[in-house]
Amino acid sequence: xxxxxxRRAFCISxxxxxxxxxxxxxxxxxxxxxxxxxxxLVSPMSGPNARYGAFSLHGAELxxxxxxxxxxxxxxxxxxxxxxxxxxPVEGVSATRRLIDQDKVNYIIGDVSSSVTxxxxxxxxxxxxxxxxxxxxxxxxxxxxGVGGYKWTxxxxxxxxxxxxxxxxxxAEQRGFTKFAVLSVDxxxxxxxxxxxxxYLPDFKGEIVSEDYYKEGEVDFRSVLAKIRDNGxxxxxxxxxxxxxxxxxxxxxxxxxxxxxxxxxxxxxxxxKTIKSAPKVLEGAVEAAAWLxxxxxxxxxxxVEKFMAAYNEAPNNHAYVHWDTVHLLAxxxxxxxxxxxxxxxxxxxxxxxxxxxxxxxxxxHNQARLPMILLQIEDGKPSIKGAYAADIQYPAN
Amino acid sequence: MFSTILxxxxxxxxxxxxxxxxxxxxxxxxxxxxxxxxAHGEYYMLGTFGAWFAIDYLGLSYEASIVVGVLSTIVIAxxxxxxxxxxxxxxxxxxxxxxxxxxxxxxxxxVILVFGGGYKFFSxxxxxxxxxxxxxxxxxxxxxxxxxxIVFIGLELMVTYTRMGKSMRxxxxxxxxxxxxxxxxxxxxxxxxxxxxxxxxxxGVLTAPVNVSVYGGMGELITFKTLPIIIMGGLGxxxxxxxxxxxxxxxxxxxxTYVGLQFRDTVGFATxxxxxxxxxxxxxxxxxxx
Numbered sequence: 001x002x003x004x005x006x007r008r009a010f011c012i013s014x015x016x017x018x019x020x021x022x023x024x025x026x027x028x029x030x031x032x033x034x035x036x037x038x039x040x041l042v043s044p045m046s047g048p049n050a051r052y053g054a055f056s057l058h059g060a061e062l063x064x065x066x067x068x069x070x071x072x073x074x075x076x077x078x079x080x081x082x083x084x085x086x087x088x089p090v091e092g093v094s095a096t097r098r099l100i101d102q103d104k105v106n107y108i109i110g111d112v113s114s115s116v117t118x119x120x121x122x123x124x125x126x127x128x129x130x131x132x133x134x135x136x137x138x139x140x141x142x143x144x145x146g147v148g149g150y151k152w153t154x155x156x157x158x159x160x161x162x163x164x165x166x167x168x169x170x171x172a173e174q175r176g177f178t179k180f181a182v183l184s185v186d187x188x189x190x191x192x193x194x195x196x197x198x199x200y201l202p203d204f205k206g207e208i209v210s211e212d213y214y215k216e217g218e219v220d221f222r223s224v225l226a227k228i229r230d231n232g233x234x235x236x237x238x239x240x241x242x243x244x245x246x247x248x249x250x251x252x253x254x255x256x257x258x259x260x261x262x263x264x265x266x267x268x269x270x271x272x273k274t275i276k277s278a279p280k281v282l283e284g285a286v287e288a289a290a291w292l293x294x295x296x297x298x299x300x301x302x303x304v305e306k307f308m309a310a311y312n313e314a315p316n317n318h319a320y321v322h323w324d325t326v327h328l329l330a331x332x333x334x335x336x337x338x339x340x341x342x343x344x345x346x347x348x349x350x351x352x353x354x355x356x357x358x359x360x361x362x363x364x365h366n367q368a369r370l371p372m373i374l375l376q377i378e379d380g381k382p383s384i385k386g387a388y389a390a391d392i393q394y395p396a397n
Numbered sequence: 398m399f400s401t402i403l404x405x406x407x408x409x410x411x412x413x414x415x416x417x418x419x420x421x422x423x424x425x426x427x428x429x430x431x432x433x434x435x436a437h438g439e440y441y442m443l444g445t446f447g448a449w450f451a452i453d454y455l456g457l458s459y460e461a462s463i464v465v466g467v468l469s470t471i472v473i474a475x476x477x478x479x480x481x482x483x484x485x486x487x488x489x490x491x492x493x494x495x496x497x498x499x500x501x502x503x504x505x506x507x508v509i510l511v512f513g514g515g516y517k518f519f520s521x522x523x524x525x526x527x528x529x530x531x532x533x534x535x536x537x538x539x540x541x542x543x544x545x546x547i548v549f550i551g552l553e554l555m556v557t558y559t560r561m562g563k564s565m566r567x568x569x570x571x572x573x574x575x576x577x578x579x580x581x582x583x584x585x586x587x588x589x590x591x592x593x594x595x596x597x598x599x600x601g602v603l604t605a606p607v608n609v610s611v612y613g614g615m616g617e618l619i620t621f622k623t624l625p626i627i628i629m630g631g632l633g634x635x636x637x638x639x640x641x642x643x644x645x646x647x648x649x650x651x652x653x654t655y656v657g658l659q660f661r662d663t664v665g666f667a668t669x670x671x672x673x674x675x676x677x678x679x680x681x682x683x684x685x686x687x
Binding site for chain 1: 401405408411509524525526534538607608609610612613649651657659
């Protein structure tokens with residue numbers, strides 16, 4: 001019984017393996033034939049951050065479609081190769097290698113998660129492939145880029161340092177909070193945002209009364225929230241994951257924190273789905289983001305409309321930044337006059353690109369100068385409180 | 398101070414009851430098959446997805462979605478049981494590990510393929526807080542506690558008094574002797590497996606309203622939480638599993654409060670290592686079962 005089964009299983013798996021090998025062989029051959037600009041996209045397509053990945057891919061695909069429909073870049077079409085990082089550095093690095101070695105991409109956009117981007121930087125650097133980051137906010141990414149070391153890494157996204165300063169300033173000056181509890185995701189993103197918050201809080205006479213970090217996939221926050229209820233914190237500083245926000249909000253409701261403790265930071269507090277999960281808790285929540293669907297500019301409004309028409313869903317921040325970054329890259333390739341990576345890199349460092357939130361230029365650390373948008377939830381709807389920019393203070397080398 | 402500790406213990410008991418319902422199925426399957434079911438968390442996920450599908454696509458109520466979630470998991474468990482688990486009677490331990498790991502991957506990725514990898518929002522259930530002894534709990538958690546007690550009393554009675562329970566115990570003690578006296582071993586295995594999967598699904602549907610987010614990979618975490626529990630409880634021991642789950646739940650809750658949330662998951666794994674070093678047969682039995 002066992003023997004026949006093993007033999008049968010062996011035959012079937014051999015058949016499947018040879019079939020898959022055949023298929024990949026065929027498709028690679030077909031792709032190598034045409035003259036396209038090969039753009040890799042590393043994003044979390046599965047795992048706890050998969051929703052970000054889906055938005056990233058949709059945003060990038062929309063931009064590629066717009067560019068290709070308009071005749072491409074000097075007649076060349078862009079083709080996207082999507083690779084799954086699962087939100088983890090290990091998978092992100094192998095996804096990057098796969099894109100470079102197998103798919104032969106010249107440009108990579110990625111990743112959403114700071115931990116993954118930091119791991120991808122040396123890989124892209126070794127291969128001499130242009131890595132454009134569109135959605136990670138850990139300052140270390142550009143501390144190490146440009147004059148900091150990595151010549152092939154650029155970032156078109158504001159950093160946590162800006163965000164931490166803006167949120168802390170607003171919470172203290174406009175809302176009068178002084179006692180804060182920290183509940184952030186345990187990653188390079190969550191930890192560094194808190195490090196910078198701690199740097200600026202004393203300027204506003206704020207103090208941190210408790211500090212906790214949660215793992216991706218954590219679902220039980222009751223113990224921590226009970227502690228926060230008892231330690232007198234007025235606000236929870238949360239730099240977290242969008243999909244965890246509804247869980248925390250519901251458990252805050254359960255413990256009677258609604259209306260007593262406010263969520264501040266970043267974690268998609270402003271989407272309809274999140275607000276619906278516990279409206280009483282999210283009332284008054286303060287968030288700083290790179291972009292929001294409600295942002296008032298003609299380009300931004302046009303993007304929301306196009307995205308809704310294409311995917312029947314409102315875009316989030318990640319959809320926008322990936323859409324925007326593909327357009328930025330297209331303009332750089334156009335200005336370089338050739339898809340040669342070295343020329344594109346030079347064009348990128350000199351670019352003056354008009355994005356939906358303002359003009360983008362890069363500093364000597366290959367970091368885009370971009371504002372942060374601040375919003376507060378009022379009557380169950382996000383209300384924009386303004387766009388703030390701050391210069392980055394790089395540590396002395 | 399005292400009331401905080403008491404509240405954390407209550408939190409731990411609620412968390413423990415979720416673990417308990419999932420783990421008891423895994424421990425019973427181990428009892429009859431001598432195989433750790435690494436796909437167990439996936440049945441928890443399937444139950445939740447079934448219920449989410451019933452609410453979001455079929456427009457059913459939360460109560461009806463519990464039935465849909467559990468029934469659809471039973472159907473899948475029947476197929477898996479028939480084609481995989483039954484063949485593992487008497488097979489070496491490693492084939493059980495490989496087969497169940499494979500099933501876990503297939504189930505998880507099928508769900509991701511069909512419904513996408515993103516989080517889904519579970520909208521059903523009773524999330525309003527109620528006050529008990531001065532502590533505030535969601536109504537749903539009270540339901541979870543009550544269901545957990547009913548399930549365990551029911552299982553205790555079943556294992557002790559019914560024919561199925563007795564044959565399960567017999568199979569877990571000696572497969573050859575069962576075959577000699579004419580017990581249909583593959584049938585007992587199949588039934589135990591379906592029962593275990595159904596309990597995991599039930600637990601998933603009951604926790605979905607408080608955990609809110611539903612996604613394909615959610616079962617993994619549960620599988621890894623149940624491993625230390627079933628080892629602590631003594632593999633195959635129903636009553637032991639209950640207490641082990643409560644101990645782990647309470648310990649996790651206290652660690653999350655007094656040490657830090659980020660250390661919560663270490664409790665289970667530290668327990669696992671310590672148990673394997675000093676009492677590999679579990680806290681509640683005096684003899685190793687294998």
